[in-house]
Amino acid sequence: MKNESLFSFTYGMYAIGVTDGKHPSASIVNTVSQVSNHPNLLTVSIHRSSYSYACIHKNGLFTVSVLSEDTSGAVIGALGLTSGRSSRKLDNIRYKMLREGVPVIRENSCCWFLCKVIDSMETPSYTVFLAKVLAGSDRVVGTPMTYSYYRNVIKGSAPRNAPTYQEPTPDRSNSDGEAFACTVCGYLYHDAITPFEELPEDWACPICGATKSAFVRQTAEI
Amino acid sequence: MKNESLFSFTYGMYAIGVTDGKHPSASIVNTVSQVSNHPNLLTVSIHRSSYSYACIHKNGLFTVSVLSEDTSGAVIGALGLTSGRSSRKLDNIRYKMLREGVPVIRENSCCWFLCKVIDSMETPSYTVFLAKVLAGSDRVVGTPMTYSYYRNVIKGSAPRNAPTYQEPTPDRSNSDGEAFACTVCGYLYHDAITPFEELPEDWACPICGATKSAFVRQTAEI
Numbered sequence: 001m002k003n004e005s006l007f008s009f010t011y012g013m014y015a016i017g018v019t020d021g022k023h024p025s026a027s028i029v030n031t032v033s034q035v036s037n038h039p040n041l042l043t044v045s046i047h048r049s050s051y052s053y054a055c056i057h058k059n060g061l062f063t064v065s066v067l068s069e070d071t072s073g074a075v076i077g078a079l080g081l082t083s084g085r086s087s088r089k090l091d092n093i094r095y096k097m098l099r100e101g102v103p104v105i106r107e108n109s110c111c112w113f114l115c116k117v118i119d120s121m122e123t124p125s126y127t128v129f130l131a132k133v134l135a136g137s138d139r140v141v142g143t144p145m146t147y148s149y150y151r152n153v154i155k156g157s158a159p160r161n162a163p164t165y166q167e168p169t170p171d172r173s174n175s176d177g178e179a180f181a182c183t184v185c186g187y188l189y190h191d192a193i194t195p196f197e198e199l200p201e202d203w204a205c206p207i208c209g210a211t212k213s214a215f216v217r218q219t220a221e222i
Numbered sequence: 223m224k225n226e227s228l229f230s231f232t233y234g235m236y237a238i239g240v241t242d243g244k245h246p247s248a249s250i251v252n253t254v255s256q257v258s259n260h261p262n263l264l265t266v267s268i269h270r271s272s273y274s275y276a277c278i279h280k281n282g283l284f285t286v287s288v289l290s291e292d293t294s295g296a297v298i299g300a301l302g303l304t305s306g307r308s309s310r311k312l313d314n315i316r317y318k319m320l321r322e323g324v325p326v327i328r329e330n331s332c333c334w335f336l337c338k339v340i341d342s343m344e345t346p347s348y349t350v351f352l353a354k355v356l357a358g359s360d361r362v363v364g365t366p367m368t369y370s371y372y373r374n375v376i377k378g379s380a381p382r383n384a385p386t387y388q389e390p391t392p393d394r395s396n397s398d399g400e401a402f403a404c405t406v407c408g409y410l411y412h413d414a415i416t417p418f419e420e421l422p423e424d425w426a427c428p429i430c431g432a433t434k435s436a437f438v439r440q441t442a443e444i
Contacts, residue, residue, distance in 0.1 A: 130350065
């Protein structure tokens with residue numbers, strides 16, 4: 001069996017809103033799944049090295065904002081390419097603070113849900129949280145973004161007019177063309193400005209939250 | 223909050239292969255999600271009243287076949303519209319028996335995985351199984367079917383040339399036009415031959431496995 005077969009699972013794109021008690025933060029995941037409707041329960045898998053995990057583990061609250069096809073790659077990059085430990089990820093992101101102190105993302109998201117953890121399962125690297133939906137938006141705006149859409153249409157990179165876009169420098173943009181693929185979700189990291197090896201150790205896959213160790217070197221053909 | 227907002231979650235379409243120790247069976251779910259890659263772990267939510275649950279609970283083994291856009295609505299109907307307790311659902315379905323005794327579906331499925339349960343979480347109606355992927359196919363064929371594709375393109379009904387298709391009778395096909403919507407996944411049951419009330423009590427939603435009690439009456443406009 002090749003691990004790539006697991007890429008055939010279908011996922012959406014979601015922003016998980018959290019708080020450490022002082023500052024709101026958010027990250028990108030694709031592993032949100034409804035479990036039942038009476039009561040409304042869902043699961044989400046979070047890497048235990050992530051800042052989102054630390055926040056959820058601390059206070060048991062998080063939000064899910066369903067990203068739409070109109071949510072820009074820049075927003076996804078801003079929330080997914082850095083750690084909430086080292087940066088205020090929401091500084092340039094439109095969001096709404098719920099009275100519970102957790103943020104919901106307003107960058108063309110379809111809808112949002114406030115969730116409270118009621119159970120969890122541990123795996124070697126990830127925790128699967130089971131959570132009850134306490135509240136949510138009344139309507140859905142736009143078309144939910146699928147992970148496939150993010151990879152094939154948005155190309156998983158920030159657009160030129162986005163705050164996270166970085167102009168390639170000529171001396172490095174045509175270097176060895178190396179790319180690194182996430183073995184969990186297939187996300188391809190390929191940045192001529194910041195080689196993969198120079199990303200911070202707590203950098204996580206912007207799509208599924210996998211750590212750097214989950215990435216494998218590839219020869220990019222892009 | 224309206225429950226319909228939860229329909230904005232993105233799902234794939236999967237056949238869960240099981241065995242009761244004597245006969246193989248399978249059902250349709252949309253709640254499969256990868257959790258980690260070292261080891262390869264996934265979660266799936268199964269309604270505890272379902273026959274699939276009874277089999278998985280008994281022997282801890284199941285398969286996941288990823289349905290493709292070429293998998294016919296008839297196959298989905300055959301696996302999803304009846305219970306494995308009362309019928310041999312695989313009688314008219316192409317499948318392959320793994321040596322472990324569980325079937326994988328070969329009706330234009332993209333790929334398959336053999337899974338062993340290692341943990342679980344209980345909710346009032348559903349069990350969330352955490353399972354290790356023991357084996358799987360080496361390649362992916364076709365385009366994975368999304369639940370959205372099933373609803374919007376396949377229209378969630380069996381085609382005329384399918385074994386599960388039933389010719390409407392004139393005296394009932396234009397009756398009161400009532401339809402019943404699944405409040406978990408949005409699947410619309412609308413069959414002029416078999417009114418919703420006449421479905422067996424252990425009938426489950428062909429998409430998400432919800433029981434009849436999860437359905438609400440709607441005035442169909444189709």
